[in-house]
Amino acid sequence: MINPSHNPSQAPDKPLRLGTRRSPLAMAQAEETRARLCAAHGWPESAVELCPQVASGDRIQDRPLAEIGGKALWTKELDAALLHGEIDFAVHSMKDVETIRPEEITIAAVLPRADVRDVLVGAASIAAIPPGAKVGTSAPRRAAQMLHARPDLEIVSFRGNVATRLAKLQVGEADVTLLAAAGLQRLGETGVGHVLPAEEWLPAPAQGAIGIECLAAREDVRALLAAIDHGPTHAAIRAERALLTGLGGTCHSPIAVLTTAEGDDLVLRAALFSPDGALRVEDSARFAASDTATPLELARRLLASAPEGITAFFHGG
Numbered sequence: 001m002i003n004p005s006h007n008p009s010q011a012p013d014k015p016l017r018l019g020t021r022r023s024p025l026a027m028a029q030a031e032e033t034r035a036r037l038c039a040a041h042g043w044p045e046s047a048v049e050l051c052p053q054v055a056s057g058d059r060i061q062d063r064p065l066a067e068i069g070g071k072a073l074w075t076k077e078l079d080a081a082l083l084h085g086e087i088d089f090a091v092h093s094m095k096d097v098e099t100i101r102p103e104e105i106t107i108a109a110v111l112p113r114a115d116v117r118d119v120l121v122g123a124a125s126i127a128a129i130p131p132g133a134k135v136g137t138s139a140p141r142r143a144a145q146m147l148h149a150r151p152d153l154e155i156v157s158f159r160g161n162v163a164t165r166l167a168k169l170q171v172g173e174a175d176v177t178l179l180a181a182a183g184l185q186r187l188g189e190t191g192v193g194h195v196l197p198a199e200e201w202l203p204a205p206a207q208g209a210i211g212i213e214c215l216a217a218r219e220d221v222r223a224l225l226a227a228i229d230h231g232p233t234h235a236a237i238r239a240e241r242a243l244l245t246g247l248g249g250t251c252h253s254p255i256a257v258l259t260t261a262e263g264d265d266l267v268l269r270a271a272l273f274s275p276d277g278a279l280r281v282e283d284s285a286r287f288a289a290s291d292t293a294t295p296l297e298l299a300r301r302l303l304a305s306a307p308e309g310i311t312a313f314f315h316g317g
């Protein structure tokens with residue numbers, strides 16, 4: 001067992017095994033996690049070994065995620081590796097992690113949030129997209145937001161990792177696409193596209209946040225990960241995930257949120273759409289970072305005010 005309280009800077013006897021997906025973005029996030037953990041404990045990089053795995057979500061590329069099993073397809077293999085003790089911890093884009101997790105698994109640390117915003121690639125602004133243009137996205141939120149702003153546009157399914165999606169745009173499969181600024185930045189693709197203001201184009205729940213999970217029973221690993229947990233980001237992610245729990249959203253549910261800090265409080269703004277973008281409801285709440293009841297209350301309020309064309313895609317908490 002690793003005992004950080006007795007000897008915080010001594011590297012573990014055996015390298016800690018960090019599970020990650022194999023995509024270039026996932027690998028960049030795993031490298032960042034390793035760097036932060038080793039820096040926090042004064043370990044050499046060799047103290048953490050990256051264990052890349054192919055997730056079902058990466059293997060199946062020809063159909064929208066929502067049709068083939070949802071976000072669980074990003075975590076299934078790494079969850080099993082954690083439960084079987086093949087890895088000590090796993091790193092995820094929190095945006096891709098289901099709201100309901102196996103009870104043996106806990107989110108032990110959340111890294112400081114990167115840019116939460118979406119980037120529009122192929123046009124300088126939403127208004128500048130040519131009439132009738134094709135928007136490549138497989139995200140129900142992005143499709144609904146775009147159709148809400150521009151009902152004249154056509155949505156085309158667009159799966160694959162960041163590089164694949166940019167390549168599809170190059171060959172004209174779509175005229176514009178939307179990507180997370182955080183992902184582009186982590187891949188060093190900083191000159192790509194135009195950032196959309198978060199107040200006008202709310203991002204996805206947990207966008208831009210990296211989470212590290214381990215078994216709840218592994219007190220030793222949890223103590224080590226506590227050193228890289230970023231409290232304010234963790235509180236925002238907890239609130240956004242509580243909201244999702246209350247909404248009973250799935251990956252078919254178009255939901256957009258933005259959490260901002262105001263003094264010691266969090267302000268959570270959320271919008272729900274019908275998948276065709278025709279309907280939209282929005283509400284917000286301000287609450288103390290430790291308050292987990294208010295995001296659930298916000299979810300109830302949103303569902304109570306939403307028309308049937310929206311609530312049909314949420315099943316409540």
Ligand SMILES: NCc1[nH]cc(CCC(=O)O)c1CC(=O)O
Pocket residue numbers: 093094095096162178179180181182183206207208209210
């Ligand atoms: N759904 C894929 C996914 N999951 C996390 C990110 C970006 C990184 C992040 O939001 O933290 C992306 C790519 C994208 O949406 O462009």
